[in-house]
Amino acid sequence: SEFCDAGTGFGDSGCVVSSKSASKLLIKGGTVVNAHHQEIADVYVEDGIIVAVKPNIKVGDDVTVLDATGKFVMPGGIDPHTHLAMEFMGTETIDDFFSGQAAALAGGTTMHIDFVIPVKGSLSKGFEAYKEKAKKSCMDYGFHMAITKWDENVSREMEIMVKEKGINSFKFFMAYKGALMINDELLLEGLKKCKSLGALAMVHAENGDAVFEGQKRMIELGITGPEGHALSRPPVLEGEATARAIRLASFVNTPLYVVHVMSIDAMEEIAKARKSGSIFWAPLGQRVIGEPVVSGLVLDDSGLWDPDFINAAKYVMSPPIRALGHDKALQAALSTGNLQLVGTDHCAFNSTQKAFGIDDFRKIPNGVNGIEERMHLVWDTMVESGQISVTDYVRITSTECARIFNMYPRKGAILAGSDADIIILNPNSSFQITARSHHSRSDTNVYEGRKGKGKVEVTIAGGKIVWENDELKAVPGSGKYIEMQPFSYLFNGIDKADAKYLSSLQAPVQRSKAAS
Ligand SMILES: NC(=O)NCCC(=O)O
Numbered sequence: 001s002e003f004c005d006a007g008t009g010f011g012d013s014g015c016v017v018s019s020k021s022a023s024k025l026l027i028k029g030g031t032v033v034n035a036h037h038q039e040i041a042d043v044y045v046e047d048g049i050i051v052a053v054k055p056n057i058k059v060g061d062d063v064t065v066l067d068a069t070g071k072f073v074m075p076g077g078i079d080p081h082t083h084l085a086m087e088f089m090g091t092e093t094i095d096d097f098f099s100g101q102a103a104a105l106a107g108g109t110t111m112h113i114d115f116v117i118p119v120k121g122s123l124s125k126g127f128e129a130y131k132e133k134a135k136k137s138c139m140d141y142g143f144h145m146a147i148t149k150w151d152e153n154v155s156r157e158m159e160i161m162v163k164e165k166g167i168n169s170f171k172f173f174m175a176y177k178g179a180l181m182i183n184d185e186l187l188l189e190g191l192k193k194c195k196s197l198g199a200l201a202m203v204h205a206e207n208g209d210a211v212f213e214g215q216k217r218m219i220e221l222g223i224t225g226p227e228g229h230a231l232s233r234p235p236v237l238e239g240e241a242t243a244r245a246i247r248l249a250s251f252v253n254t255p256l257y258v259v260h261v262m263s264i265d266a267m268e269e270i271a272k273a274r275k276s277g278s279i280f281w282a283p284l285g286q287r288v289i290g291e292p293v294v295s296g297l298v299l300d301d302s303g304l305w306d307p308d309f310i311n312a313a314k315y316v317m318s319p320p321i322r323a324l325g326h327d328k329a330l331q332a333a334l335s336t337g338n339l340q341l342v343g344t345d346h347c348a349f350n351s352t353q354k355a356f357g358i359d360d361f362r363k364i365p366n367g368v369n370g371i372e373e374r375m376h377l378v379w380d381t382m383v384e385s386g387q388i389s390v391t392d393y394v395r396i397t398s399t400e401c402a403r404i405f406n407m408y409p410r411k412g413a414i415l416a417g418s419d420a421d422i423i424i425l426n427p428n429s430s431f432q433i434t435a436r437s438h439h440s441r442s443d444t445n446v447y448e449g450r451k452g453k454g455k456v457e458v459t460i461a462g463g464k465i466v467w468e469n470d471e472l473k474a475v476p477g478s479g480k481y482i483e484m485q486p487f488s489y490l491f492n493g494i495d496k497a498d499a500k501y502l503s504s505l506q507a508p509v510q511r512s513k514a515a516s
Pocket residue numbers: 083204260316317318319345347366367368
C-alpha cells in the first residue's frame with residue numbers, strides 16, 4: 001500500500017493491508033498535535049489504527065475524507081477518574097457505561113478509567129460486576145480497583161488483578177469513615193503490595209476521622225445545608241492526608257498518585273515532595289503524581305451557598321470545591337508542571353438523588369459531572385487564556401494519563417500504530433454548556449451556562465466517526481476493555497534506589513551487631 005512508506009510505527013503493528021470492507025479515514029491538512037510536537041500533516045486511518053501521519057497522503061474514492069484545515073488534530077482525551085454506575089451513598093450514579101461514555105465522546109474524550117468497587121470485600125466479584133456493567137460500552141475503558149479492607153485474600157486478589165485482569169492501579173480512600181475509609185496500617189500494607197506488583201497506589205486524601213468530627217461540629221451549630229459540606233472538611237484536612245500519604249509512600253519507596261487535588265494545601269505538598277525527594281533514597285524527587293479535576297480548576301465554593309437547595313447540592317463533592325483562589329492556584333500548578341494531568345471524577349447524580357440530603361448535608365450523594373465538559377473547559381481555561389501550549393494541552397488531557405497507566409503509545413498519541421482515537425478541535429468555534437443539551441442523564445450541570453472558545457467538532461473512536469455536526473453515533477458494545485500492564489515508567493530505577501538504601505543500612509547493621 002502507498003501508505004506503508006510512512007514508517008511502521010511502534011511494535012509490529014506496521015501497515016495494515018487495505019481491504020474493501022475496512023473502514024478508512026483520511027484527516028487532511030490539520031495541525032497534528034502530540035505532547036512534544038506539532039506539525040501540519042494528514043492522518044490516515046484503517047481498521048481502527050493510525051497507519052500514517054505525513055503531508056499530502058493520496059487516497060482512493062473508498063476513503064472518507066475529513067478536512068481539518070485551520071483546526072487541531074489531537075489524541076482523544078483520556079479521563080483517568082470516573083464513576084459510572086457506581087453504588088454509593090445509598091444510590092447509584094446516574095450515568096452508566098453507555099450514557100457516561102456517550103457524553104464523553106460528545107466532548108472529545110475517547111477513553112476513561114473507572115474505579116471498580118469490590119463486592120462484599122471481594123476484588124474478583126467486583127471486577128466481574130464491573131465487566132458486566134461495561135458490556136454496553138461505546139468507547140474504550142480501563143479499570144482501577146478500590147481497596148477497602150485488608151486480609152490475605154485481598155492481598156492475593158490484588159496479585160490476580162494485576163497479573164491476569166489488566167489492572168495496574170489501586171485506590172485507597174483516606175475518607176468516608178464507616179464506608180470506604182482505610183486506616184494507616186492498611187495503607188502501609190497496600191503501598192507495600194502495590195510496590196511488589198508494580199501497581200500504582202492512588203489515594204483519596206482527606207483525614208476521614210477529622211471530617212467526621214467537622215461534620216458533627218456543623219450539625220451542632222445548626223448548619224445542615226450544602227454549605228456545611230465544605231465547612232466541615234476544610235483544606236487543612238486535605239493537606240494533612242496528602243502529606244501523610246506522601247510520607248508513607250516515601251517510607252515504602254513506591255510511586256503515589258493523588259486523585260482529585262482540590263486545594264492549595266494538597267497541591268503544595270505534592271510540589272514539595274516532587275522537588276525535594278524522599279528522605280535519602282530518592283534525592284532527585286519523589287514520584288508523586290497530582291491529578292486536579294475540572295471542577296477544582298474552574299469552580300469555586302460560592303455555588304454551595306445558593307439558597308435553592310438543588311442548585312447548591314449539585315456542587316457537593318469530596319474533597320469539596322474550594323474558595324476562590326484555589327482554582328487559579330491549581331491552574332498555575334498545572335502550567336508549571338507541579339500537577340501533571342486533569343481528570344473529572346465524573347460521579348453524576350440527579351436532583352432527586354441529591355435531595356436525599358435535603359435536611360442533612362451528610363446525606364447528599366457526593367459527586368459532580370464533567371466527563372463531557374473536561375476537554376472544552378481545559379482548552380478554554382488553559383490554552384485560550386495563554387497559560388499553556390497546545391502540546392501541553394495534549395499532555396495533560398491524554399498523553400500523561402496513557403504514560404502513567406502504561407498504555408502509551410497505543411493511547412495518547414497520533415502516531416503510526418496508535419489506536420485511532422482522535423479529535424478535531426476548531427479553535428475559532430465556541431461551546432456552551434447546558435443541562436438541556438448535554439448527554440449525561442443528570443438533570444443538572446455544575447457548569448450550567450458556561451461558554452468558551454474552542455470546540456470539538458469531530459470525535460473518532462476506534463477509527464469510527466462517533467461525533468460530527470453535533471450528532472452522536474455511539475454504538476453500545478463497541479468499546480473495548482483495555483488491559484494495563486504493571487511497572488510503568490514511574491517504577492524505573494526504584495530497584496536501584498532500594499539497593500542504595502539497603503547498602504546504606506550495612507554500617508548500622510554492623511554497629512548494631514557489634515554493640516550486642
Ligand atoms: N468525589 C466524590 O465526591 N465522589 C466520588 C467518590 C470519590 O472519588 O471520592
